[in-house]
Amino acid sequence: MSGAGGAPVPLRADCSSCAALCCVVPAFVRSAQFAITKPAGVPCPHLDSYRCAIHADLRVRGFAGCVAYDCFGAGQRVTAVVLAGRDWRRDRRALDEVVEALPWARRWHEVAWYLHEAARLPATAVLHEALVGARDAALELAVLGPREPKAVDADVQRADMDQLLRRASDLARAAHPERRELRGASLVAARLIGVDLTGANLRGAILLGADLRRATLADADLTGADLRGADLREADLRGALFLTQAQLETAIGDGRTRLPEGMRRPGHWTSNDGGGAGHG
Numbered sequence: 001m002s003g004a005g006g007a008p009v010p011l012r013a014d015c016s017s018c019a020a021l022c023c024v025v026p027a028f029v030r031s032a033q034f035a036i037t038k039p040a041g042v043p044c045p046h047l048d049s050y051r052c053a054i055h056a057d058l059r060v061r062g063f064a065g066c067v068a069y070d071c072f073g074a075g076q077r078v079t080a081v082v083l084a085g086r087d088w089r090r091d092r093r094a095l096d097e098v099v100e101a102l103p104w105a106r107r108w109h110e111v112a113w114y115l116h117e118a119a120r121l122p123a124t125a126v127l128h129e130a131l132v133g134a135r136d137a138a139l140e141l142a143v144l145g146p147r148e149p150k151a152v153d154a155d156v157q158r159a160d161m162d163q164l165l166r167r168a169s170d171l172a173r174a175a176h177p178e179r180r181e182l183r184g185a186s187l188v189a190a191r192l193i194g195v196d197l198t199g200a201n202l203r204g205a206i207l208l209g210a211d212l213r214r215a216t217l218a219d220a221d222l223t224g225a226d227l228r229g230a231d232l233r234e235a236d237l238r239g240a241l242f243l244t245q246a247q248l249e250t251a252i253g254d255g256r257t258r259l260p261e262g263m264r265r266p267g268h269w270t271s272n273d274g275g276g277a278g279h280g
Contacts, residue, residue, distance in 0.1 A: 009139050010073045011113045018075035019083060020050040024095070025102040028065060035062030041099040043089075059268055070246040071102070072109035074142065078102050081143050101145060108142035111161055114223065114242055118168035121241075123175075127168055134161045165242075166203075169221045172241055173199040176219060227251040233270075237263075 024047065027040035038044055046054045046063075058066050078101045088095040115135035119128055137157060144151045173179050176199025183201045189209040200220040209229040216236045223242040232253040237243060240260050248259075248266050255271040265271075 009077065009112075011109060011116060012073055013071050014073065014076045017079065018050075018071075019079045019088060019098075020047055020052070021075045021078060021088075021098055021102050022066075022069055022071055023047045023052060024088065025099050026069075031065075033063075033065030033068075041095060064250070068246045068249040070244060071106050072113045074102060074105040074109040077109070077142065078105050104146050105142040108138045111158065112136075112138040112142070113244075114165055115161060117242055118165055118172075121168065121172045123172045124168045127164065127171070130164055131168060134164055137161075165223070169201065169203070169223070169241060173201070173219055173221060175199070222247065232257050 020043075024043045025040060026038075028034040028036075028038050030037045036045070044052070046052055052058070052066075054061050054063070058064070078098055082097050082101045083094055086094040088098055112135045115131050115138060118124055119131035119135065124131065138161065141151060141154055141157065146154070179199035179201065180197060181201050182197075182205050184204040184206075185202070186206045187210050188206055190207070190211070192210055192212050192215050194214045195212075196216045197220050198216050198218050200217070202217075202225045203221050203223040205225045207230045208226050209231075210227075211231050212235050213231050214234045215232075218236055218239045219241065220237075221241045225247065227247045228250040230251045232248075232251050234254065234256045236258045238258050238260055243260060243263065245264060248263060251266075253266065253269040255265075255269070257265070257269070259265060
């Protein structure tokens with residue numbers, strides 16, 4: 001994938017190339033996900049230079065929300081393009097700029113990631129050109145900033161991109177005529193043990209604490225689905241559409257959870273069968 005000028009733009013976080021922006025820019029409130037309250041633009045007290053001093057113990061120290069955060073590569077891009085060698089720790093203006101730039105860039109990098117994933121699906125070949133064009137447009141918007149004249153119709157472009165993604169999802173799930181339409185459904189703590197959700201539309205569904213043990217979610221669209229605390233032990237997610245690593249990090253799983261190819265089994269999941277990373 002490429003942005004303006006054709007330069008490659010990774011859509012995966014590279015913390016080694018980022019000035020720890022996720023540890024200073026976002027605000028968070030003390031909760032089950034964060035052990036403390038931190039305002040936007042204020043460095044986390046556990047930040048040591050540009051590195052997290054408790055990174056290996058984030059979950060046990062009460063920072064599960066940090067483990068689940070994904071910038072989709074926006075952090076290192078803002079570091080390179082906006083900071084351009086400046087140190088936000090010593091330059092207040094640089095800090096103000098990244099506080100504005102990171103949320104905007106992350107928004108468009110996330111959209112670009114979805115469009116890129118959609119373009120990789122064999123069933124969406126007819127939309128490939130449109131998906132790639134939209135992905136590159138999102139990457140260009142990511143570095144423009146919300147105040148740039150070219151970003152004035154950003155909301156319209158986002159709506160068009162969302163519509164394109166819905167079309168891609170429909171094509172990818174067309175092989176499952178009995179698929180369930182559960183977009184935006186409230187399935188909090190739902191008992192879905194062993195349920196066949198193959199090809200289901202679960203875009204934006206609230207699956208908070210849902211019991212999905214042994215459920216089948218192959219080819220299901222999980223765009224934006226809330227999987228916090230969802231029990232995915234022994235579930236089959238092979239081929240699940242638009243499932244992010246961050247979603248997996250918020251869920252419960254085990255060594256028998258079958259993952260899409262290329263997805264990493266979270267470190268806090270139990271490994272009762274000795275299974276490791278990759279598709280189970």
